[in-house]
Amino acid sequence: MRKLQFHPCGNFNETYEQELTIFETDYGRLSMLIGLILLFAVVPFISSAYLLYVINIIGIYAIAAIGLNLLIGYTGQISLGHGAFFGVGAYSAAILATKAGFPFLIAVPLAGVITAIVGMFFGLPSARLKHLYLCIATLASQFILEYVFVQWEGLTGGAAGISIPSGSLFGIDLGSDRNFYYVIFICFAVMTWMAVNLIRTRYGRAFIAIRDNDQAAEGMGIPIFQYKLLSFAISSFYAGFAGALFAYYMISITPEPFNLWLSIEYIAMIIIGGLGSIPGSVFGTIFIITLNEILSLATELLMNVGASTGIAITIAPLREFVYGLAIILFIIFEPKGLAEVWRIVRSSFRLWPFSY
Amino acid sequence: MEFFFQLLINGLSIGFLYALAALGFVMIFKSSSVLNFAHGELMAIGAFVFLVLSTWAKLPIWLAFLITLAGSFSLGFIIERFFLRPLIGEALIEVIMLTVGLAIMFKGLMLFIFGGDIHSYVDFLPQTLTFHWGAIEVPGVYVATFIVGLIFLGLFGFFFKYSSQGIYMRSVADNQPAAMALGVHVRRVFAMSWAIAALVCAMSGIVLGIINGINVHEVSAVGLKVFPVVILGGLDSIGGAILGGLIIGLLETFTGGYISTSLREIIPYIVLILILMIKPYGLFGLVEIERV
16 A cells, blocks of 8 residues: 655645645645544434434525525625525426425436526626626526416415425435435535536636636636626525535425525625635535524524513514624634635644744 | 606615615725625614604704714714724725624624614604695605705715815725825724714615614615615716716616515515626726736
8 A cells, every 4th residue: 555645834736636636645635534434424413303304405495505605605696596596496496396296316307407407597688797786687687586476376386386206216205304304415416516616617617717807718718707697506406406415404484584684694695605616615604594594593592581572572673693703703714714714724733833 | 657756756865765775885985995884774773772862852854954964974084983993905805894894893782772673863854845746745754864964965076076085085096106105194084984984874875764764674775775776876986976876776666666566675685686787887887997
């Protein structure tokens, strides 16, 4: 057996292959293996029911956040409609499952494909628009999709929503949290693996070229409109896939969760995690969902402590305040996000005591 | 026909309100190209400060109005100094998300202090302002809105045309490096434009509060309606903002009156998508041409 490689003290890449490697050292491979074992063999058995629920939600949201990071962080196209695309996925899965009677295994990927088509349609303005204008166009798509969810009662059930029978996969019922945990995290692992590798292909490099300078990219022969649409499609596919999982996990869906707030939450996740970083999207999702849960737990606690519930109701909006503050502090003090914090911590351990 | 005229008047006054709100938005965008998502919240802050001063503290109306304007002016300064200035030169998405964060923060704070109920001002407008024309009645608040709005539009026109500060602001909007080279204090202009924008926001918030009563959620929804307005008029055109506001206001009330009330909320955004597809820089916006 060859010797385990550790990090060299600096950047010594000599070939493009070295630059493209995912794991620079065997140590990275080893820690990923340990992480996967922990994820699949340990976590589901030691977590309480509530903790397992939170972890499941993190897994679902992380898939969608990775999709958004491919669009914003790698292709540089700002979308404020990701929450609505997530909703499109949830509704497609629900409609496919109830009206068309599709099984789980087909309904979820098909919901992703439908969302990808919807996302491409709303990505069409990117042919002519950039930056601010595209941002506003996707804001409009958010409102229009929300309107469709509520008003197209024949298909979406209006404000009452749709309830879905719990899915089953290869004869195993997915009603329990632990069974669904495995579904979510196998999907999560596959989707992350696809995203990481997508960035290393010619498509991923074209996305990055468009982000860095679209005129130069076009000058070098990249058909930017097609790549932008492709990026919208991939990103929406991730959102739709996650939305479909969400619909099956929640069993019933209403238009309410898929509002502008959700889109903002997604952008907050990838900004706090780090734009243009796949692990960053996951860190950001963990941060935001944990913050949400801590804040709602704190509100609940105050509700029990306060003799009159009047105090608790006035305290609830402080949750939004803390949330906004967290976003602002991250943008001002660590604009590269948690991924950068993680990198700094790691390299200071690695280089200790002679960090430079 | 009467119904039509009533809708026309309602539409024009709502449109005027949108125009007033869009004015502050265009001002920030023109001088510092920041897309301000906290617009509705700034409006709400102004409206609530006025509520506290006029209705709860029972100050004379003119004094309350002046203190509110002064307070918003300083708030604009503070926002620019502590939140926006560290981000000069950063990526667009970060600046946008910062204003989103500000919006969430302000909204939470206001919900904490004032709750989600509708508050209303003491009735201070004289009844004689109500305007009758045949069977059509224009409520006094609309007349007052119109008068106050016109006065302020006139003042702003004058400010931008003749005052040195206004000329600096226009020069920065036009060409920032050149303005810098000629000795314009660009950072002060940024601060100034945020301060003035916050002032305009507070004013439109107060007017909105007089017409509809103040509710945090509703005011911040109006803040988002500003986007269709400014896209229609052109992001960097003040005249366009006014015309766009009137058009969107009319469109909303006529859709609400003749087609369906649920479509009313969404029609500005449908129009927005159409405009972006056909004429992305709006009616009077500056067309940016890029060639490879």
